[in-house]
Amino acid sequence: MDWRGLVLTVLPPFWGWHLLVGIWALVSVGTAASIPGPMEPWPSRRYVLFSDPFYSNGPNDQGVGWNVLFSLERVALGFGLAAAVGIPMGFMIGRFEF
Numbered sequence: 001m002d003w004r005g006l007v008l009t010v011l012p013p014f015w016g017w018h019l020l021v022g023i024w025a026l027v028s029v030g031t032a033a034s035i036p037g038p039m040e041p042w043p044s045r046r047y048v049l050f051s052d053p054f055y056s057n058g059p060n061d062q063g064v065g066w067n068v069l070f071s072l073e074r075v076a077l078g079f080g081l082a083a084a085v086g087i088p089m090g091f092m093i094g095r096f097e098f
Helices: 001-031 043-051 064-095
Strands: none
Touching: none
8 A cells, every 4th residue: 555645645635624724713813703713603603504594584684595596596597598598509600611
């Protein structure tokens, strides 16, 4: 087994991730409440965010489920429009000689 290749593949992302979290922790200690620490969001905010994904309290306060559905709708609309224009255009470009 090639241990050197394994170490060179695994250790850089491992140390990079830990360096990122360490910098995040140092920056969050210096600021009062504007940046939460790396361990703060995990238990409490995740539960609050995903407990009710389809709530709606107005146009700027909606659950993550609605945001995902609206994003998927935009992607589907863009893909549909691109296909509606691109497929016939591709046939025309391929059929006729300019």
